[in-house]
Amino acid sequence: MSQQDAFVTAHPATSITPQNQEGSPDLNAATKQKAEWSRLEFWNDNGKPYLREYESRNLFSGKAALITEGDSGVGRAMAISFAREGADVSIVYLPECEEAGQKANLMAANLKEREECERVVEDYVKVFGNLNVLVNNGIDLDITEKIFHTIVISDNPTLSDFASTKGAIATFTHGLAQQQAKN
Secondary structure, three states, rough: OOOOOOOOOOOOOOOEEEEEOOOOOOOOHHOOOOOOEEEEEEEEEOOOEEHHHHHHHOOOOOEEEOOOOOOHHHHHHHHHHHHHHOOOEEEOOOOOHEEEOOOOOEEEOOOHHHHHHHHHHHHHHHOOOOEOOOOOOOHHHHHHHHHHHHHOOOOOOOOHHHHHHHEEEEEEHHHHHHHOOOO
């Protein structure tokens, strides 16, 4: 690609080094570069791009959110974003939510254990009293790969049953959310 055909952007030309997704909680503590998740690209009248910090519209003011696996990656960015939009956030190992001006309930939990999941919800309700948003971000990678191979790669005539149950779950969740929104 020639210099003239190059994509024009305000973001740095150097790519951000990938983070190690294995190890202990708070993976972003070891990340050398500053996150760019909240800087948006705009264009001026002369066609030059520039970056501007995201400005909150308080879309979740007075709401509370519970985010699993909120210590790195997408979960971390979502937790900080919810806090910047006015939500009180309950996550694992993320002091930046409090730095954004909102209450953060920091919890350590092994979300692969049912009892730990129940404890997290009970702790959350004690602190915030209500649950407005649940971001279920955590999942076991081995299970994910197995499910992917079962659903996408294998040729299995029984998958229509599985697919219909997933559709039912999605529809039920949507209906339950509408029903509970009245409360």
